[in-house]
Amino acid sequence: MAVTMNDVARAAGVSLKTVSNVLNDYEFIRPATRQKVNEAIAELGYEANLTARSLRSGKTRMLGLVLSDLSVPYYGELASKLMKVASLRGYRVLVEQSDANVDNELSALQGPFRQLTDGLLFTPLAMEADAVASSRGNKPVVLLGEYILDARFDLVTMKNEEAARAVTAHLLAGGRRRVAVVGAHPEDSGGSAGLRLSGYRKALEDAGIAFDPALMAPGGWWRDAGAAAVAGLLDAGVPFDAVFGLNDTLALGAMHELLIRGIKVPQDVAVAGFDDIDEARFASPSLTTVSPGMDEIAERSIGLLIDRIEGLQPEDDGVHVEADFILKIRESAP
Amino acid sequence: MAVTMNDVARAAGVSLKTVSNVLNDYEFIRPATRQKVNEAIAELGYEANLTARSLRSGKTRMLGLVLSDLSVPYYGELASKLMKVASLRGYRVLVEQSDANVDNELSALQGPFRQLTDGLLFTPLAMEADAVASSRGNKPVVLLGEYILDARFDLVTMKNEEAARAVTAHLLAGGRRRVAVVGAHPEDSGGSAGLRLSGYRKALEDAGIAFDPALMAPGGWWRDAGAAAVAGLLDAGVPFDAVFGLNDTLALGAMHELLIRGIKVPQDVAVAGFDDIDEARFASPSLTTVSPGMDEIAERSIGLLIDRIEGLQPEDDGVHVEADFILKIRESAP
DNA sequence: GCTACCATCTGCAACGATGTACTCAAACGG
DNA sequence: CCGTTTGAGTACATCGTTGCAGATGGTAGC
Numbered sequence: 049m050a051v052t053m054n055d056v057a058r059a060a061g062v063s064l065k066t067v068s069n070v071l072n073d074y075e076f077i078r079p080a081t082r083q084k085v086n087e088a089i090a091e092l093g094y095e096a097n098l099t100a101r102s103l104r105s106g107k108t109r110m111l112g113l114v115l116s117d118l119s120v121p122y123y124g125e126l127a128s129k130l131m132k133v134a135s136l137r138g139y140r141v142l143v144e145q146s147d148a149n150v151d152n153e154l155s156a157l158q159g160p161f162r163q164l165t166d167g168l169l170f171t172p173l174a175m176e177a178d179a180v181a182s183s184r185g186n187k188p189v190v191l192l193g194e195y196i197l198d199a200r201f202d203l204v205t206m207k208n209e210e211a212a213r214a215v216t217a218h219l220l221a222g223g224r225r226r227v228a229v230v231g232a233h234p235e236d237s238g239g240s241a242g243l244r245l246s247g248y249r250k251a252l253e254d255a256g257i258a259f260d261p262a263l264m265a266p267g268g269w270w271r272d273a274g275a276a277a278v279a280g281l282l283d284a285g286v287p288f289d290a291v292f293g294l295n296d297t298l299a300l301g302a303m304h305e306l307l308i309r310g311i312k313v314p315q316d317v318a319v320a321g322f323d324d325i326d327e328a329r330f331a332s333p334s335l336t337t338v339s340p341g342m343d344e345i346a347e348r349s350i351g352l353l354i355d356r357i358e359g360l361q362p363e364d365d366g367v368h369v370e371a372d373f374i375l376k377i378r379e380s381a382p
Numbered sequence: 383m384a385v386t387m388n389d390v391a392r393a394a395g396v397s398l399k400t401v402s403n404v405l406n407d408y409e410f411i412r413p414a415t416r417q418k419v420n421e422a423i424a425e426l427g428y429e430a431n432l433t434a435r436s437l438r439s440g441k442t443r444m445l446g447l448v449l450s451d452l453s454v455p456y457y458g459e460l461a462s463k464l465m466k467v468a469s470l471r472g473y474r475v476l477v478e479q480s481d482a483n484v485d486n487e488l489s490a491l492q493g494p495f496r497q498l499t500d501g502l503l504f505t506p507l508a509m510e511a512d513a514v515a516s517s518r519g520n521k522p523v524v525l526l527g528e529y530i531l532d533a534r535f536d537l538v539t540m541k542n543e544e545a546a547r548a549v550t551a552h553l554l555a556g557g558r559r560r561v562a563v564v565g566a567h568p569e570d571s572g573g574s575a576g577l578r579l580s581g582y583r584k585a586l587e588d589a590g591i592a593f594d595p596a597l598m599a600p601g602g603w604w605r606d607a608g609a610a611a612v613a614g615l616l617d618a619g620v621p622f623d624a625v626f627g628l629n630d631t632l633a634l635g636a637m638h639e640l641l642i643r644g645i646k647v648p649q650d651v652a653v654a655g656f657d658d659i660d661e662a663r664f665a666s667p668s669l670t671t672v673s674p675g676m677d678e679i680a681e682r683s684i685g686l687l688i689d690r691i692e693g694l695q696p697e698d699d700g701v702h703v704e705a706d707f708i709l710k711i712r713e714s715a716p
Numbered sequence: 717g718c719t720a721c722c723a724t725c726t727g728c729a730a731c732g733a734t735g736t737a738c739t740c741a742a743a744c745g746g
Numbered sequence: 747c748c749g750t751t752t753g754a755g756t757a758c759a760t761c762g763t764t765g766c767a768g769a770t771g772g773t774a775g776c
Contacts, residue, residue, distance in 0.1 A: 052762060063726045068764060076723050098497050099436045100762035103731050108433070117462055119660065124458030128451050131479055140498075142476055145465055163432050164474075271664050300664055307666040326453065330605050330634055332641040332666055386732060397756050402734060410753050434732035437761050 051094045060088035071096060110140045111353060112165035114156040115192075116148040116173055120270065121297065121325040123171075126193075129346035130169065137354050139166075148173040148269075157183045166357045169349055173239070177201070188356035190349050194239050201366040202356065204349035206340035208240055211373040212247025213254075215320045215338050216292055219381055220255045224290035224318055227252075228263045230277040230302050231294035241269070244294045244322060262286050269294075274301025282309060289317055290381065296321035296328045296337055303331070303380060318381035324374075333379030341371030385428045394422035405430065444474045445687060446499035448490040450482040450507055454604065455631065455659040457505075460527075463680040464503065471688050473500075482507040482603075491517045500691045503683055507573070511535070522690035524683050528573050535700040536690065538683035540674035542574055545707040546581025547588075549654045549672050550626055553715055554589045558624035558652055561586075562597045564611040564636050565628035575603070578628045578656060596620050603628075608635025616643060623651055624715065630655035630662045630671055637665070637714060652715035658708075667713035675705030 053071075057064040062085060069077055070085040088094075102108045111134055115123045131141045144161050146152040153175045155161070157168070167188040172180055177198045180189070190202040219227050229248050236242040245264075252259050263286065265277030274293055281288060282305075291306070293299025299321030306317055313319050313333055321328060324339035348369045355361035387405075391398040396419060403411055404419040422428075436442045445468055449457045465475045478495050480486040487509045489495070491502070501522040506514055511532045514523070524536045553561050563582050570576040579598075586593050597620065599611030608627055615622060616639075625640070627633025633655030640651055647653050647667055655662060658673035682703045689695035 050762095054762080064762095065726055065728095065764085066724090069725080072764080074724095076725085078724070081724080095494065095497070097437075097762050098494055099433060099442070100731090101764080102433045103431075103437050103733090103761090104763045104765085106731080118452060118465070119455075119459040119462035121453075121455055121458065121661070124455065124461075125453040127458075127477075128453035128479060131452070131477070140476065140495075142474065143461075143465070145462060160429065160432055163429070271660065275664070300661075304664045304666050304668070326605065327455070327634075327661055330609070330638045332638050334638070384732095388732080398732095399734080399757080400755060403755080406734080410755085412754070415754080431732050434761090435734080437763085438732080438734045440761080 050097070051092045052097070053094070055092055056085065056088045056094045059092060060084045107166050107357075108164055109138060110142050110165045111350070112156065112161055112168040112170075113141050113143045114146055114153060114161075114168060115143070115171045117145050118143065121327055122295065122323050125325060126342060126346070129342060130350060133346045133350045134354075137350070139350075139354060141169075146171075146173065150174040150179075154179070154183060157189075158185070162187060167353045169353060188353060190353045190356070192349055193345070199365045202352050202368075203366060204345050204352065204369045204371070206345065206371050207373050208243035208340075209247040209250070211338040211340060211375075212244035212292075212294075212322065213251045214247075214373070214375050215322065215336070216248045216251035217254065218336070218375060218377065219290045219292060219318055219320055220251060220257070222290075222318060222381060225257060226260070226263060226288040227290040227292055228265060228278070228281055228286070228288040229292045229294065230265050230267075230274050231269055231298040232264050232266050233269075234264075234266055241294050248292055263288055269298065271297045271301035271304075274298035274303075275305040276301075278302040278305040282311075291317060291319045293319065293321045296323040296325045296335060299335055299337070299380075300327065300331055303333075303335070314379065314381050320381045324376055328376070329378070331380070336378045336381035337376050339374045339376050341373055344371040345369075384431070385426045386431070387428070389426055390419065390422045390428050393426060394418045441500050441691075442498055443472060444476050444499045445684070446490065446495055446502040446504075447475050447477045448480055448487060448495075448502060449477070449505045451479050452477065455661055456629065456657050459659060460676060460680070463676060464684060467680045467684045468688075471684070473684075473688060475503075480507065484508040484513075488513070488517060491523075492519070496521060501687045503687060522687060524687045524690070526683055527679070533699045536686050536702075537700060538679050538686065538703045538705070540679065540705050541707050542577035543581040543584070545672040545674060545709075546578035546626075546628075546656065547585045548581075548707070548709050549656065549670070550582045550585035551588065552670070552709060552711065553624045553626060553652055553654055554585060554591070556624075556652060556715060559591060560594070560597060560622040561624040561626055562599060562612070562615055562620070562622040563626045563628065564599050564601075564608050565603055565632040566598050566600050567603075568598075568600055575628050582626055597622055603632065605631045605635035605638075608632035608637075609639040610635075612636040612639040616645075625651060625653045627653065627655040630657040630659045630669060633669055633671070633714075634661065634665055637667075637669070647714050648716060654715045658710050662710070663712070665714070670712045670715035671710050673708045673710050675707055678705040679703075 053064050053067045057067045067085055070082050118124050134141050144156045169192050170189050171192045172194050181200050232245045233241045249259050267273040267277050291302045293302050299319055303319045321335050321337040324337045328335035328337050387398050387401045391401045404416055452458050468475050478490045503526050504523050505526045506528050515534050566579045567575045583593050601607040601611050625636045627636050633653050637653045655669050655671040658671045662669035662671050
């Protein structure tokens, strides 16, 4: 079977516990002993058994990441970055897909998934803050990307409102006056959709333009919904000269529908999105959007979570981080 | 602390082992005993400690998935599907990104990552079959998507060559005669790129058209490379009336470059890809491509791997599965 | 020369589950 | 009526680590 500490101890002529001490960088070990042990380890090809270590220490060195679906480009990119950052600090990331479903989110917080991880990065899409608070147990949770502003939680997010305001302002500065907004959920106010919508409305207000509810095309949150929303507006005969997709896939879905119908982008209708996924840069026309600072989000959230896990972060209230955004002006709305 | 089996045993007035027997569906337990135990479990809110179970049983009920990068749409979609299928059989998927780098692939096969999983789904991008064989240890490995045809391995793949031949044939049937091919790696013959290139050449041959090496634009495997390859051809003055991207992101990158330069798709140049990622359907123009049967790949590969792990698959040579493909004719090459 | 101290190393228990071997009583066969 | 089988449950060892509490032996202090 596999080589154990006992085998190493025997080979090095020391006790099992000394091997353990060497591996855990215990201070008081003679260099000669340390070397003997290390040689035995190398010779036998010993590798620590992570399961046993976890059982004994109660730590798994894994972080949980709860998000809706990895097939959504934004989440795929986010997961990729988070995993890379985590690995620099010696942690792995275990992903759980929630499908934006309350039950799945709940079971990620409470079920076996929690046992496997030392802490959670959680993108709450369906759950409320109180529900999260009451079911998170004793392991650290860092909320990601959504704006449940609540002193109980660490939160790493983006400037949803400000950034949405900036993109909308950019559309208005280009002379657009009727900016359709795609992806708004009427009932949502504190989530990404709500905050971005609010930024949109503030930009309209700044420009002295009245908000027209007819321009708000509600629906889902991904590609199909973007296309459907634009189709709905066109079929209903609602006039508009720009579309703001509350995320890039919505915007790209919308743009696709416009182009299919022979509507020119940006000449007839300008289009802007939010997230700056890789695809936005390579769309045709390339998509004007907002880059929400994903690198910063990945670094800060992993850093915060690991600091909590390792007790490096003082025990007080939740830390709130807002990454800076950058407006990316491209062809779809120059 | 957490509730253990011992607590349950005490509460139910039975021995610890009886609790274990109830949990493991041991046959000979009186209904009354079983009920007492189940009641105690429910009352105390007991949850089995997965780490302890793993240590004792040597199984983790996790599958490893090694791929280059989750931010690549194809892999994001694949990972999402694999995780969903695995969870139906009670397994989780732990992802490791290799960046298509040999060292990372090797460490996924040998390092701590293996310990954490009962078996591996492996997309070898850099390693050779022999290297994989010699370092996989004793846990089952199912190769995914690449065509290392080797009796030692289970392999679930797509009809790379046939499908590429079919797309190319479609371009030729549309009257195109100079089909540039983007993403070919000159040195690769057995990997996806090599097989798809070979399918391309066979289609040319079928149509009695000579292969022109000048139309082969080598380079990387993702968006940038697609754009750069087309830019290279155009700048070099190589004439072509179609582009076959060896994957969708290459094709989309290429298409973007064409459109930027005012070249009409499909009027001036038709474009086709391979993979049928979600984005292909919503690109403008939408992308003609090949759907490689990802659902079938996900189901067969997970099924095969778990059957191996659980000893349900007879012990003989590697099983080879090739999923069926579907040609998706869209606007970029009608 | 004896105590006190320190660096260094060791043995044992414990983490929480499962496998093996065993006990014990009831049922059964002849 | 006694030996054997079978159902139901239990005790103990074990998986491979780490925490805790010593054990050891050399040196310093006075």
